[in-house]
Amino acid sequence: MSLAMQRRRATARRIWAQFRGSRQGMIGLVVLVVFALVAVAAPLLADIAELNPVRARAAGNPQWASPGEFGPLGTDHLRRSVWAQFVWGSRVSLFVGLAATILTIFIGSVIGILSGFIGGKVDAALMRITEWFLVIPFLPLAIVLASVLGRSVWNIIFVIGITSWPSTARLVRAQVLTVKQRLFVDRARSLGAGPGHLITRHILPNVSGLILANATLAVPIAILTETTLAFLGLGDPSSASWGKTLEEAFVNGAIVRNAWWYFLPAGIGILVVVLAFTLIGRTMEEIADPRMSRRR
Amino acid sequence: MHPRVSPLVEVRDVAVHFGPSRAVDGVSLVVHPGEVLALVGESGSGKTTLIRAIQGLQALSGGTIDFADGSDDVQMIFQDPTGALNPRQTIYEVVAEGLRIRKRPEGELERVSEALSSAGLRPPDTFFGRYPHEVSGGQRQRVVIAGAMVMNPRLLLADEPVASLDASIRGEILALMRNLVDETALSILVVTHDLGLAWNIADRVAVMYLGRVVETGPTDEILDNPRHPYTIALLSVVPETKEMEQQILTGEIPDSTRIPNGCRFHPRCPLLRSGTLPDPIAKRCVSDDPGPLPPVAGSAVACWASDQALAPE
Amino acid sequence: MTMLSVHDLSITYRTRSGPLPAVRGVGFDLERGGSLGLAGESGCGKSTLANALLRLLPAETEVTGEIVMAGQDVLGLSPGGLRAARWTTGAIVFQGALHALNPVQTVGRQVAEPMLVHSTVPSGDAARARTGELLERVGLPADRADSYPHQLSGGQRQRVLIAMALACDPQLLIADEPTTALDLMVQAQVLSLIEDLRRDQDLTLIFITHDLSVLTYVCDDIAVMYAGRIVERGPSFEVFERGAHPYTRALSAAFPTIGDPASRMSPAGLGGDPPTPGNLPPGCPFHPRCPLAEPRCREEEPPLRESGPGRRAACILV
Numbered sequence: 001m002s003l004a005m006q007r008r009r010a011t012a013r014r015i016w017a018q019f020r021g022s023r024q025g026m027i028g029l030v031v032l033v034v035f036a037l038v039a040v041a042a043p044l045l046a047d048i049a050e051l052n053p054v055r056a057r058a059a060g061n062p063q064w065a066s067p068g069e070f071g072p073l074g075t076d077h078l079r080r081s082v083w084a085q086f087v088w089g090s091r092v093s094l095f096v097g098l099a100a101t102i103l104t105i106f107i108g109s110v111i112g113i114l115s116g117f118i119g120g121k122v123d124a125a126l127m128r129i130t131e132w133f134l135v136i137p138f139l140p141l142a143i144v145l146a147s148v149l150g151r152s153v154w155n156i157i158f159v160i161g162i163t164s165w166p167s168t169a170r171l172v173r174a175q176v177l178t179v180k181q182r183l184f185v186d187r188a189r190s191l192g193a194g195p196g197h198l199i200t201r202h203i204l205p206n207v208s209g210l211i212l213a214n215a216t217l218a219v220p221i222a223i224l225t226e227t228t229l230a231f232l233g234l235g236d237p238s239s240a241s242w243g244k245t246l247e248e249a250f251v252n253g254a255i256v257r258n259a260w261w262y263f264l265p266a267g268i269g270i271l272v273v274v275l276a277f278t279l280i281g282r283t284m285e286e287i288a289d290p291r292m293s294r295r296r
Numbered sequence: 297m298h299p300r301v302s303p304l305v306e307v308r309d310v311a312v313h314f315g316p317s318r319a320v321d322g323v324s325l326v327v328h329p330g331e332v333l334a335l336v337g338e339s340g341s342g343k344t345t346l347i348r349a350i351q352g353l354q355a356l357s358g359g360t361i362d363f364a365d366g367s368d369d370v371q372m373i374f375q376d377p378t379g380a381l382n383p384r385q386t387i388y389e390v391v392a393e394g395l396r397i398r399k400r401p402e403g404e405l406e407r408v409s410e411a412l413s414s415a416g417l418r419p420p421d422t423f424f425g426r427y428p429h430e431v432s433g434g435q436r437q438r439v440v441i442a443g444a445m446v447m448n449p450r451l452l453l454a455d456e457p458v459a460s461l462d463a464s465i466r467g468e469i470l471a472l473m474r475n476l477v478d479e480t481a482l483s484i485l486v487v488t489h490d491l492g493l494a495w496n497i498a499d500r501v502a503v504m505y506l507g508r509v510v511e512t513g514p515t516d517e518i519l520d521n522p523r524h525p526y527t528i529a530l531l532s533v534v535p536e537t538k539e540m541e542q543q544i545l546t547g548e549i550p551d552s553t554r555i556p557n558g559c560r561f562h563p564r565c566p567l568l569r570s571g572t573l574p575d576p577i578a579k580r581c582v583s584d585d586p587g588p589l590p591p592v593a594g595s596a597v598a599c600w601a602s603d604q605a606l607a608p609e
Numbered sequence: 610m611t612m613l614s615v616h617d618l619s620i621t622y623r624t625r626s627g628p629l630p631a632v633r634g635v636g637f638d639l640e641r642g643g644s645l646g647l648a649g650e651s652g653c654g655k656s657t658l659a660n661a662l663l664r665l666l667p668a669e670t671e672v673t674g675e676i677v678m679a680g681q682d683v684l685g686l687s688p689g690g691l692r693a694a695r696w697t698t699g700a701i702v703f704q705g706a707l708h709a710l711n712p713v714q715t716v717g718r719q720v721a722e723p724m725l726v727h728s729t730v731p732s733g734d735a736a737r738a739r740t741g742e743l744l745e746r747v748g749l750p751a752d753r754a755d756s757y758p759h760q761l762s763g764g765q766r767q768r769v770l771i772a773m774a775l776a777c778d779p780q781l782l783i784a785d786e787p788t789t790a791l792d793l794m795v796q797a798q799v800l801s802l803i804e805d806l807r808r809d810q811d812l813t814l815i816f817i818t819h820d821l822s823v824l825t826y827v828c829d830d831i832a833v834m835y836a837g838r839i840v841e842r843g844p845s846f847e848v849f850e851r852g853a854h855p856y857t858r859a860l861s862a863a864f865p866t867i868g869d870p871a872s873r874m875s876p877a878g879l880g881g882d883p884p885t886p887g888n889l890p891p892g893c894p895f896h897p898r899c900p901l902a903e904p905r906c907r908e909e910e911p912p913l914r915e916s917g918p919g920r921r922a923a924c925i926l927v
Contacts, residue, residue: 007386007425183379187440190351190372191394191447201393205384338792432882433651462650463819463863464856464898467878474874489793495867496876519867533797534867535822544797548762 018287028279035273039091046084051240053078067261074261077252085245086265092241093270096157097223097277103161104222105215108168113207115169116176117199127173134166142225146234153236160225168214172207179206209288216281220274227270242266302364304329304451304483305350306591310359312345316553319345321507322359324591327451329364332477332484334494334515336530337504340549343487346504347372347453350485364450371444375456377436381428387412387439388424394447411446414480415439416472434465441472452476454486458493470496491534495519500593503527506560507552508588513595523597525567558582559600567601577601611677612641612781612813613662613699618674620657620666622886628671629886631657633837636674641780644807644814646824646845648860649834650883655817658834659785662815663695679780696723699781700774702767704789709770710758716769717754720744723776743772748802764795771802781813782806788823800826821857822864825849833857836884836894839913843920853922855899893924901926 019025038045049055061079062070073082115126142159149155179185185202193201229235230243231250249255249263303326312320320342327333337343348354350361351372363370371394374380381390391408395401412420415438428436437457444452457473458466474497476482488494494501494515502512503524511524522528529543545564550556556563562581567573573581577600586598620632632654639645647655660666662676664683676683679698686694703709711719720743721736723729730736741751747768758766767787774782784803788796804827807814816827824831824845831848833841833856841854852858859879865872881898884890890897896906906925916922 007427182382183374183376184382186353187372187374187380187443188382188393188397190353191397191443193393193397197397201385202382205382338794434882462883463821464650464859464879465882466863467876468880469878470876471878474876491793491867492865495865495873497874516873530793531867533793535820535826535864542797542801544801545794546798548764548792548795 015287019283022283022286024279025283028276028283031272031276032280035090035094035269035276038087039094042087042091046081046087048084048088050081050084051088053080056080064257064259066259073265074259076248076254076259076262082245082261082265085240086242086269089240089242089245089266090269090273092153092236092239093223093226093243094273096153096160096226096241097219097273100157100160100164100222100226101215101218103157104165104218105168105211107161108165108214109172109207109211111165111169112172113176113199113203116173117180117195117203123173126169130166130169133163134170138163139228142229143232143234146229151234151236153239156226156229156234156236159229160222164218164221164225168211168218171214172211175207175210176203179203182206209284213281213285213288216277216284219281220277223270223274223277242270301328303327303591304364305370305485306360306362307346307350308360308362308591309588310346310349310361311357312342312349312354313357318507318552318555320349321552321555322588323504323507323509324359324588325502325509325512326591326593327483327485328593329450329483330477330481331499332474332486332497334498334501335485335487335504335509336489336491336494336501337487338489338530338549340506340552341504342507342552343504344455347455347485347487351453369448369450370453371447371449371451372453372455373437373440373444373457376460377433377440378428378460380440381436383428385427386424387417387426387428387431390428390439391443391446394443398447407446408442411442412439414445414476415442416468417442433461434468437461437469438472441469441476445476450481450483452482452484454484456488456490457486459488459490467496473497491519491531503530506549506555508560508598510561510589510599511595511597512589512592513597517595523595523602524561524599525565525601526561529566558584559586559598573601610641611638612643612679613639613815614675614677615662616675616677618658618661618672618676620654620661621671622657622667623669623671624887627887630889631837631886632661634674635834635837635839637832637839637842639813639815641813642811643830644816644828646828646831647815647817647834648819648821648824648831650819650860652883652886653834654837654886655834656785659701659783659815659817662783663699663701664691665701693727696727696777696779697729698779699783700777700779701783701785702770702774702787704786710766712758715755715757716761717741717744720754720769720773720776723773727777729777739776740772743775744769746775746806747772748798762795763791764798767791767795767799768802771799771806775806775810778810779812781815783815783817785817786819787816789818789820796823803827820864821849821860833860836889837886838894838923840895840924841916841920841922842913843917843922847917847920853916853920853927854895854924855901855926856895857922 056079061075063075063077063079065075067074071081071083073086075081111126111130115123142163145159146155185198188198188202226241227243230241231247233247235241235244245266246263254262305327307323307325310320310323323346335343345354349356351370388408391411392404395404395407409420412423417423417435417438458469461469470493473484477484498515500513501515501518502509503526505526511518511527518527519531522531529545532540532543543566547564559581562568568578568581580600586600589596589598616636618632618635622629622631635658647658649655661672672684681694717740720740724736724739730739740754744751744753749765749768788799791799806812816824818824828845831845832839833854835856841848841852841857848857849861852861862877879898884894892907893910896902911923911925913921913923914927916927
């Protein structure tokens with residue numbers, strides 16, 4: 001029905017209006033849009049060939065050049081442009097963050113909804129598994145998985161996804177348990193609704209706000225995790241994420257040399273993007289659950 | 297009242313137990329086509345469990361529930377209309393939901409419009425796109441009623457349909473329910489603690505206490521001339537019946553895990569406590585269960601002393 | 610002697626979507642030992658009014674007018690004076706839902722708390738003894754003091770809340786829907802308890818409810834509120850039986866008299882819904898729902914006028 005569509009659009013407009021009213025949310029969004037544009041427009045901002053040390057040497061770039069001496073952000077030990085690394089690194093970091101989040105949220109939501117909705121033995125079993133994943137120290141597991149599976153972007157995404165879904169699952173399950181108690185679920189059941197109808201028409205619409213808010217908060221965690229793994233040398237050697245830049249800067253003594261231009265852009269990039277996602281996530285959370293922001 | 301008409305629903309010896317708790321403990325009743333039966337009781341009487349069982353939301357521990365033809369046409373309305381409506385669904389989606397679940401797409405728009413009109417929401421199309429929070433409490437209960445009526449039910453189960461509504465709206469919703477019965481041959485089984493509601497719309501009353509029906513009969517008879525001491529006490533504390541001397545029972549309905557021996561009401565029975573009962577009867581009250589009432593349309597009372605002078609005052 | 614005198618009281622909530630006038634110019638006097646029932650539906654301002662009497666409203670709420678309780682100007686009290694007045698002069702009994710009590714404290718401690726805070730008892734032992742007395746007075750065994758709220762039934766929790774309100778021997782008891790969530794028989798028990806307390810302790814009572822018929826039980830006088838104003842005031846039985854304001858008549862007709870053939874099979878109700886405080890209709894706020902409304906009802910809001918001996922109503926037809 002087009003009427004329903006109109007209402008959906010009106011709801012979207014209302015949420016957007018609420019979002020626009022939040023200063024922290026708008027700051028986060030603007031920052032994020034800028035970084036997204038940088039990532040999308042990377043080929044226009046810097047030639048990918050500049051990441052190749054052979055080409056950099058051939059082009060006669062200086063080594064360890066400060067921003068004053070070369071380009072906007074100087075060069076590294078292999079004479080590569082730090083600016084190019086920053087621009088192309090934003091692509092990898094954002095992509096890995098988003099893709100890993102989608103995986104996390106997908107696994108977490110499915111487990112959380114099934115666990116909360118079906119209840120009983122299924123719930124008990126799924127929650128034991130969830131707790132098992134939750135108590136395993138995350139970093140060692142991620143390191144083991146990353147080293148066993150090999151160092152590729154897709155493996156990194158898989159590792160992050162498989163290790164960070166439990167908290168989402170527990171959050172979603174708790175919300176499903178509340179929604180399941182609501183009278184409208186009883187009403188639908190008394191109309192003859194089966195589990196499929198109940199989940200898609202009643203449970204999911206009432207947990208989707210929470211899932212979305214949780215997703216925006218999961219992105220920064222995923223980005224930080226990718227950074228950590230890359231910094232530990234478990235990143236994809238062929239793709240230059242911000243984490244990888246940090247690792248190389250550290251390993252090659254940028255800190256000792258006081259070559260701040262090498263590690264600072266990537267570090268600040270991570271910090272700012274993570275902050276932007278957190279601001280957006282908090283705002284979404286407040287919109288999804290007005291009790292958090294409004295007093296009575 | 298309807299001795300020759302075959303009942304729409306027949307509930308026989310129904311029991312619902314939760315472990316040691318006997319929430320419903322042998323209830324029989326009938327609902328005939330085109331009548332309103334009020335199931336009256338306090339919380340803990342088992343009345344809500346019983347209608348959930350009739351709706352199929354609650355498994356039976358014993359007994360049978362038979363519908364005249366198929367159980368397809370029973371619908372339910374709830375005490376709290378706000379909670380009964382999904383805040384993310386438009387009113388159109390709410391009302392059409394039953395049709396969609398049962399896969400009856402033909403003429404959906406017409407049937408939704410008709411149901412909204414019959415529930416007093418006119419013109420219906422002005423309500424289609426609204427969300428529950430955009431209409432008033434009384435209108436929300438009408439939406440719930442429309443969502444039930446769209447299925448053309450023969451029996452409507454109503455759980456305290458006006459208890460959470462403002463006083464001035466209460467009458468309108470009750471009038472709507474009575475009109476639906478008079479005009480469409482619907483039957484309503486309404487669960488309530490509100491004797492005024494029964495007086496307003498019910499043809500018959502069944503009074504429940506601790507999992508059993510203890511007195512049943514035509515509304516005028518029961519409310520004008522109650523015979524069970526519990527019914528008498530309940531009526532005496534309704535503020536609207538000033539003429540009766542108040543009989544405030546002490547304590548509360550006992551836990552359904554500890555149903556007293558003998559007559560389940562005897563520990564609180566004012567008649568037994570008054571000491572006016574002849575000894576043999578008083579002994580029976582303490583030791584013998586008067587048993588469940590049969591599913592009759594006429595009057596019946598589960599009290600050993602019911603032949604004694606029980607009239608108020 | 611006057612226990613409570615309210616004069617031209619207006620209360621406006623400050624909300625995100627603008628000011629919300631909840632009470633609009635209410636005035637009444639209540640004699641010592643008297644009892645007044647405030648009746649009305651959700652949003653009529655009755656609970657706001659009750660909370661204002663002890664200044665229990667959010668700080669940013671705008672309150673104008675005058676409240677004099679036992680000779681004290683409540684709106685002008687210092688924070689210290691206010692704290693003292695809250696339990697020792699006037700005390701409030703809320704609806705006894707589970708959240709009205711602290712779930713992790715025994716009810717005994719909660720009943721004793723106001724006594725210790727206001728030092729109305731010399732020691733903890735004295736407070737314990739008095740708590741036992743209070744619980745017995747509201748019909749609970751003294752050893753219930755060791756129970757937690759969830760171990761009590763709804764009726765018993767309501768009794769605890771009444772005991773708590775009585776802890777510092779207040780002169781005025783404000784009961785805000787104390788029987789609403791209770792079953793019929795338990796409601797009757799609580800009402801008769803309040804009636805007994807009032808008689809034995811010479812309490813002045815303000816009883817708030819949406820159920821007009823309950824008030825005829827416990828109150829000498831009734832004030833019916835609609836859209837933030839008192840629209841009728843008078844002796845309770847007369848107001849209930851022969852309301853002068855069409856709204857009062859509709860409210861009392863909503864609760865049928867059992868045995869009265871006129872209401873058998875004919876539930877009476879009003880069309881429409883109570884107005885929201887932020888969006889009142891012009892003129893008499895009741896006119897859109899009034900069966901007797903005339904064109905001039907849309908223009909002027911009638912003041913309370915004498916409608917009989919000891920009775921006042923705000924309707925152009927009286």
